[in-house]
Amino acid sequence: MNDRPALDRLTCVLCPVGCELEIRKDEAGELDVQGNQCDKGVPFAVEEILHPKRNLATSVPVRGTAATMVSVRLSGPVPREMIFPILAEIARLRPESPVRRGQVLIADVLGTGVDVIATRTVES
Amino acid sequence: MEANETHDVVVIGGGPAGLAAALGARRAGAGKVLLVERDRTLGGILNQCVHDGFGLFLYNETISGPEYAERLIEDVVREPIKVETGTMVLDLGPDRVLRINSRAGYRLVRAGAVVLAMGCRERTREMIEIPGTRPAGVFTAGSAQNLVNLQNLRIGNAAVVLGSGDIGLIMARRLTFEGVAVKGVFEIMPWASGLERNVRQCLLDFGIPLELRSTVVEIRGRDRVESVVVAKVDDALGPVAGTESVIPCDTLLLSVGLIPENELSKRAGVALSPFTGGAVVDQTLMTSVPGIFSCGNVLHIHDVADWASYEGFAAGESAARYAAGEKAAGGTVRVSAGPNVKYVLPQVLTAGSAGVEWSFRTMRPLRNVQVVVKGKTTGKVYARKKFGRLLPSELQKIKVRPAVEEDLEVSCHE
Numbered sequence: 001m002n003d004r005p006a007l008d009r010l011t012c013v014l015c016p017v018g019c020e021l022e023i024r025k026d027e028a029g030e031l032d033v034q035g036n037q038c039d040k041g042v043p044f045a046v047e048e049i050l051h052p053k054r055n056l057a058t059s060v061p062v063r064g065t066a067a068t069m070v071s072v073r074l075s076g077p078v079p080r081e082m083i084f085p086i087l088a089e090i091a092r093l094r095p096e097s098p099v100r101r102g103q104v105l106i107a108d109v110l111g112t113g114v115d116v117i118a119t120r121t122v123e124s
Numbered sequence: 125m126e127a128n129e130t131h132d133v134v135v136i137g138g139g140p141a142g143l144a145a146a147l148g149a150r151r152a153g154a155g156k157v158l159l160v161e162r163d164r165t166l167g168g169i170l171n172q173c174v175h176d177g178f179g180l181f182l183y184n185e186t187i188s189g190p191e192y193a194e195r196l197i198e199d200v201v202r203e204p205i206k207v208e209t210g211t212m213v214l215d216l217g218p219d220r221v222l223r224i225n226s227r228a229g230y231r232l233v234r235a236g237a238v239v240l241a242m243g244c245r246e247r248t249r250e251m252i253e254i255p256g257t258r259p260a261g262v263f264t265a266g267s268a269q270n271l272v273n274l275q276n277l278r279i280g281n282a283a284v285v286l287g288s289g290d291i292g293l294i295m296a297r298r299l300t301f302e303g304v305a306v307k308g309v310f311e312i313m314p315w316a317s318g319l320e321r322n323v324r325q326c327l328l329d330f331g332i333p334l335e336l337r338s339t340v341v342e343i344r345g346r347d348r349v350e351s352v353v354v355a356k357v358d359d360a361l362g363p364v365a366g367t368e369s370v371i372p373c374d375t376l377l378l379s380v381g382l383i384p385e386n387e388l389s390k391r392a393g394v395a396l397s398p399f400t401g402g403a404v405v406d407q408t409l410m411t412s413v414p415g416i417f418s419c420g421n422v423l424h425i426h427d428v429a430d431w432a433s434y435e436g437f438a439a440g441e442s443a444a445r446y447a448a449g450e451k452a453a454g455g456t457v458r459v460s461a462g463p464n465v466k467y468v469l470p471q472v473l474t475a476g477s478a479g480v481e482w483s484f485r486t487m488r489p490l491r492n493v494q495v496v497v498k499g500k501t502t503g504k505v506y507a508r509k510k511f512g513r514l515l516p517s518e519l520q521k522i523k524v525r526p527a528v529e530e531d532l533e534v535s536c537h538e
Contacts (some may be wrong), residue, residue, distance in 0.1 A: 011320050018513060032329065037512075054325060057174040057188055058301055059273050071174035071190045080329060096127055101194055113467055120190035 007031075008049055021045045031035035058090055062122045064097040068088050070122050072105060075115040085110055097124040127221055127234035131158040131206070132447040133440065134222060134235035136213050136388065139168020140429040141420020141436035142241030148440025149239070154447055157205045158233065161225065162212045166200070167193030168243055168264065170429065172273045175294055177321075183431035192429060199473055216392045218413050236416045236447030239439050240389055240403065244421040245383040246291075249343075250365045252380055254286075256343030258493040265291040265379040265417040272298060280375030283492040284352050285309040286340045290318040290427065290517075292379020295304070295327035299377075307371050310340060310354050312361055315489050318379075319427055319517050340376065341368065349374050384422045399467040400424040406455040406472045407480045408442035409435065414452050417443045424469060424483070427519055431483075453477070457528050460500075462535030464490060466516065483519055486536055490514045493536050497524055500531040 003025045012019045019036050023045050025031040026032040033045045047053070055077045072090060086109050095105055099122045106116040133149040135142045138161030146159040165171065170178070173189030180186055183195065196355040200207065211226035214394045263271070269278045269291060283304050285292045288311040296306045307325060314336050316323050327334050335354070337516060341363045342353040356367035384402040386394070395412035397405045402423040403411040410417050419439035420432035448454060455472025461484070469483045484495075493514050497507040507524045514520060514536065522534070 007169060010324065013321055020513065040155055052329075054329065055176050055186075056301070058298075059276070061276055067276065069276055071188060071273065073174070073176055073188050083301075101191060119188040120171075120194060 002090050010045065010048055012036065012044055014044055023049055052080045054080050054083060056083050056086065057119070058087065060090060060093045060095065062097045062099055063094050065122060068097075068122050070095060070099045071119045073119050074109070075104075075117050076113075078112045078114055081086055082110065082112055085093050086112070086116070090116055097122050126352070128231040128256035130236070131156040132156070132236040133239060133443045134158045134160065134220075134233060135239040135241055135440065135443075135455070136160050136216070136222075137168065137243055137420070137422070138163070138166040138191070138207070138209070139241065139243050139250075139420065139432075140170055141243070141422070141432040141439075142239070143193075143200050144169070144433040144436030145239040145241050145417075145419055145440035146200055146205045147203065147205075147267075148437035149444040150205060150440075151437070152444035154236075154440075154444035158235075159200065159207045160206055160213055160222075161207070161209045164210050166207065166209060168196050172270045173294075174273050178338075178429050181294070182229050182426070182433055196433070209403050213388060216388045216416075218393045218416075220415050223421075223433055224427035233293065235415075237443035238438075239391075239443050240386075240394075240411070240416065240418040240519050241386065241420050241436060241439075242385045242422045244363050244384050244425060247378070247381040247383060249378060252378075254340055254343055257345055259343070259345040259348050261345070261349035261374050262343065262376045262378070263322065265289065265295045265377045268295055268375075269298065272302065278302065278304075280304060280349075280373075282307060282373040283375040283377055284371055284373045285356075285379060286352075287311060287378060287380035288316040288318050288323070289336060289381065291320050292377060293318045293322040295325040295377055295379070296332050297330060300330045300332070300488035304375070306330075307373055308335055310335050310338045310356075312337070312339045315516070317381075317517055320515070321365075339363065339482070343376060344370075345374075348459075349376055354378055360523075379472045382421065382425045384424065386422060389416075389418070394418070397467065397471060399422070399461065400460055400469070404471045405469065406453050407470050407476060407477055408445075408453045408480050409439040409470070410442060410446070410452060414444050415443075417446075424467065431519060435436040458531045460531070460533050462533040464488065464536035465534050466537075468534045469531065473528050473532075475529055479523065479525055480528075481521055481523045482534070483521055484534055485519055486514045486516050488516060490536055490538050493538055495520075495522055495536050497522065497532055497534050499529075500533055502530060505531075506532060 170189035170193035178192040215223040419435040
């Protein structure tokens with residue numbers, strides 16, 4: 001039994017069972033996950049501790065409209081530390097109308113391999 | 125009363141529940157369907173929910189609110205559904221005659237069946253009676269979301285959030301993105317009222333403190349909020365003297381609960397539940413008034429839009445069948461919430477009905493729970509389900525397979 005203090009406690013979000021996971025370091029310094037009821041819990045917890053990934057959403061004004069905003073998000077999650085650098089890129093965006101839902105507004109943003117996409121349609 | 129026009133099904137409200145209800149009515153064969161929306165566009169509150177997490181159940185992927193809305197709207201406009209935006213239902217009678225005001229003027233509409241899908245409102249400062257001055261800078265979380273996401277306004281520089289509802293958590297992150305310093309989220313209960321993933325992704329990720337068992341006891345400032353006073357609360361939720369601290373800020377967001385918007389339902393004589401704030405319904409989602417159905421946040425508050433839509437589809441289908449002359453089910457068996465259960469839906473069932481899926485919510489967080497559905501007369505167990513953990517923030521489901529012949533009680537046991 002590993003009685004070192006837990007580094008983190010989190011609820012697995014991969015299915016509705018919602019196992020409560022506790023992550024500790026073992027004697028060898030490796031991450032030790034407890035509380036998972038299936039095999040998927042371990043990689044989930046390790047990624048969440050070592051390389052958490054997130055999506056992000058915001059909205060930007062559309063040129064050629066009366067102050068209409070288009071909401072945007074990323075096509076997939078990015079490492080959490082990329083959130084603010086990507087927000088700074090998005091803040092410079094002023095897309096021209098019309099904008100289509102799913103339209104790529106910035107491809108491969110900051111080399112992350114994911115795109116900034118529009119999440120609603122704004123007609124001209 | 126002479127009506128100007130008639131429809132098989134009239135749906136009031138064009139958000140995630142109402143859009144689905146209009147589609148559900150068509151699927152079940154309703155010929156003439158009218159969808160009435162007060163706002164200028166369809167989609168309801170989805171339009172300002174730019175974050176992702178929608179559609180996991182309905183579309184099997186995680187998308188944002190506006191995308192979820194557009195997909196449902198595209199399905200609606202493909203159907204011969206009459207959509208009226210910028211149109212308000214002023215009154216609804218038990219005879220299912222609606223008084224409608226639109227840009228074209230005032231008219232009476234007779235409906236074969238009505239689906240209520242008006243959604244909910246946020247609780248305000250006045251409703252929770254926060255003492256202090258009355259400066260600018262106090263917003264409900266949802267109105268702040270509208271101002272930031274749809275109107276591109278900066279609402280302040282330093283914010284405190286009272287209440288840990290999902291919109292409050294999401295706005296704490298959203299304001300952080302916009303460069304607003306979020307000083308903390310204060311929750312009167314010993315647990316967060318929003319979903320756990322939002323606590324993690326909206327607060328923990330950005331080092332925003334979540335203070336449980338604490339509340340705002342005073343708002344200070346003359347023209348604009350200058351600070352708020354927070355304090356710990358005791359078990360009776362009263363502030364504990366001597367624990368006050370002053371937090372300088374210019375903005376206070378309130379995320380302190382949602383209330384189903386049932387003004388029209390009351391006008392029609394629909395019986396409401398004191399536990400949900402919404403209508404009492406049977407397994408077809410019909411209210412106490414024959415031919416009037418309810419779904420989505422006007423029925424009870426959902427944590428996931430997808431469930432509001434599923435309820436909408438079901439209510440729309442039931443409404444179409446009623447309008448086509450199918451006999452109303454009607455509730456004769458009563459379902460009550462037992463120990464640890466805040467409420468159960470539906471609250472009434474037709475005797476003999478089987479295979480009904482119920483929604484329920486717990487009073488408090490529970491671990492290693494057995495949910496039991498029991499007959500009140502015979503003590504017979506109709507359904508049983510185990511959960512590792514249940515949170516009040518998460519709406520849960522349980523299916524009752526056998527035919528039900530007696531009043532039932534749902535309880536949770538640790």
